[in-house]
Amino acid sequence: MKKAEASRKIEAKRRGNALGFWFFKVSLRFFGLKGAYGLLYIVCVYYVLFDRTAVSGAAAYIKRRFPSHGFVKRLRHIYLLFVSQGKQLIDRYAIISGCEMFDIQIRGYEQIKSLVRNSHHGIILLTAHVGNWQAAMTVLKKLGKTVYLVMRPEDNPAVQSSLRISREQSHIKIISPEQDLGGIVEIMNKLKEKHIVSIMGDRRYGFKAVEVSFLGDKAWFPYGGFTIAAAAGCPIVVLLSEKVSAYKYIVDVSNVLYPCYVSGKDKHQQLQQWVQEFAALLEAHTHKHPYQYFLFHDVWTEEAKRAGEKP
Amino acid sequence: MAKQKQKELEEIRNKLKKLLVSSLSLENVKPEDIKDNEVLFGEGLGLDSLDAVEIVVLLQRNFGLEIKDMDQGRKIFYSINTLTEYIHENTKK
Secondary structure (H helix, E strand, C coil): CCHHHHHHHHHHHHCCCHHHHHHHHHHHHHHHHHHHHHHHHHHHHHHHHHCHHHHHHHHHHHHHHCCCCCHHHHHHHHHHHHHHHHHHHHHHHHHHHCCCCCEEEEECHHHHHHHHHHCCCCEEEEECCECCHHHHHHHHHHHCCCEEEECCCCCCHHHHHHHCCCCCCCCEEEECCCCHHHHHHHHHHHHHCCCEEEEECCCCCCCCEEEEEECCEEEEEECHHHHHHHHHCCCEEEEEEEEEECCEEEEEEEEEECCCCCCCCCHHHHHHHHHHHHHHHHHHHHHHCHHHECCCCCCCCHHHHHCCCCC | CHHHHHHHHHHHHHHHHHHHHHHCCCCCCCHHHCCCCCCCECCCCCECHHHHHHHHHHHHHHHCCCCCCHHHHHHHCCCHHHHHHHHHHHHCC
């Protein structure tokens, strides 16, 4: 196992253990949603003060989102970002376990329903580390299609067991990008069988990246989803989730992109243009909900260095 | 019979190399530069998982062939020769 990979797994395990998740589950049952949220404000102080990896991971995003703010204000933003993520993790557990009832509305539902019904191939859901995308997936159950998530299996066993991503939600399956050829053969076959394949648009997972403008700076976003969509001839539905109040989420699937290469034009430029469209949607979302973009890796510099690497 | 097979394989190989260069937009690579036994992914020609997308589509569009699973894909996508054998075996009338 590579050093960086081992370190990622250790970090993931350190950031939440079975006892921690048990504690929040019990709090949720005894004190309700708002009681469990209250405990988060204390726990997140610990992370801001002692978890340097988490703080530096969030700092890249916060620095670009609040460029005019100084060190103390940025630290406050990071704290609020941690609290917001904690709330959405609790929500995710509450939704899956049925402890609490949430109002989850889908913006663009009729459109996605029609796409699922009429598309000759499947569709690609392009998501990001925005809001509670996992909860959004539970709502898509209504479409009656299996959703294949292209993601690494959860590194943290406590998270895996607490959130039960693919055990209870049988309509959600995982395709690991760590297998041969990044799972491409499986992805293409699922699309051909008219399934929905969900890909993270802001995490490379071995796919190559392209330079785009994001939050006032040059950033690197993967273009794998667009290459696959253009090759398979299927549409891309951008999925962005937002928590608008304690018990309400809006899942926005109203933005649809149709990547199709124009012959004679540079392929790379076309890909860049499509990824830029996605980045612009994401940026608009961060302006509306600054504490709902859980980007804990640096897409502006760290990723840029690795952009030329072959997966 | 063997000569006929060799001729057919040669035709497929040449077609494949031309298709790879055009579909994958390989810069500074000519079809004749690709060696028959060269490893396509990683070392060798240096293709990556997104190039595999184009090869999957290329096989479907030009030869009407599908790759069923990852195990099969791993063996077939190894080199020009393995791809050629697969196409020859599966498009024979």
